[in-house]
Amino acid sequence: MDAARAINHHADHRGFAGVTGVLCGLVFLLVGRAKARLAADTAQLSSADHVVDVGCGPGTAARVAARRGARVTGVDPASTMLRIARLVTPKRAPISWRVGTAEALPVPDGSATVVWALATVHHWQDVDKAVAEARRVLVPGGRLIAIERQSPPDATGLASHGWTLQQAESFATLCRDTGFDDVSVAERGDGKGSVWVVSGTRR
Ligand SMILES: C[S@@+](CC[C@H](N)C(=O)[O-])C[C@H]1O[C@@H](n2cnc3c(N)ncnc32)[C@H](O)[C@@H]1O
DSSP, X not given: XXXXXXXXXXXXXXXXXXXXXHHHHHHHHHHSHHHHHHHHHXXXXXXXXXXXXXXXXXXXXHHHHHHTTOEEEEEESOHHHHHHHHHHSOTTSSEEEEXXXXXXXXXXXXXXXXXXXXXXXXXXXXXXXXXXHHHHHEEEEEEEEEEEEBOOTTOOGGGGSSBOHHHHHHHHHHHHHTTEEEXXXXXXXXXXXXXXXXXXXXX
């Protein structure tokens, strides 16, 4: 596959550390709310759920899930992001923050009912390994949800941090090949806020 069209076309991003990492974390706090609500609506969360928020950043979606009654594990490789997440999250919230990656989730086998990944798959180093990890930590019947902003093939800069339809379809195919059923690609939102939602159920 052409590197510009790879599912993880920003795998070489240098990560979120230092002052730049803090600034990015603050921006993610502002822009992540609609995606977080969409993820929670798509998952139809209940108090029986344990959500693993992969690439949780400053934790916006993790807090939405906790407010809807779920238990949450927020995982991110960037300690700067997790520091912001801890700072802005009420202590009583049922959320554990863990340093880790999608490729090696610090979560036991079959312990999650939902794994979601918001605006992060395009950064993963090894998407095949990460989808297998999502399957490992999910219970049978558990749901995987990935959300990425829509990004035209010729986008540059910040606008390129997303997926074309072809990238969303490639991720869906990988999920089917890795043991997920009922995998779908849906378009949500409109204009600049449009996103792809890829979801499936662990076999
Ligand atoms: C654009 S931010 C999105 C953060 C959050 N999900 C949100 O929607 O606000 C992408 C996040 O993915 C994380 N990330 C990068 N590579 C990762 C990997 N291999 N596994 C898990 N997370 C990763 C980054 O540290 C960053 O916090």
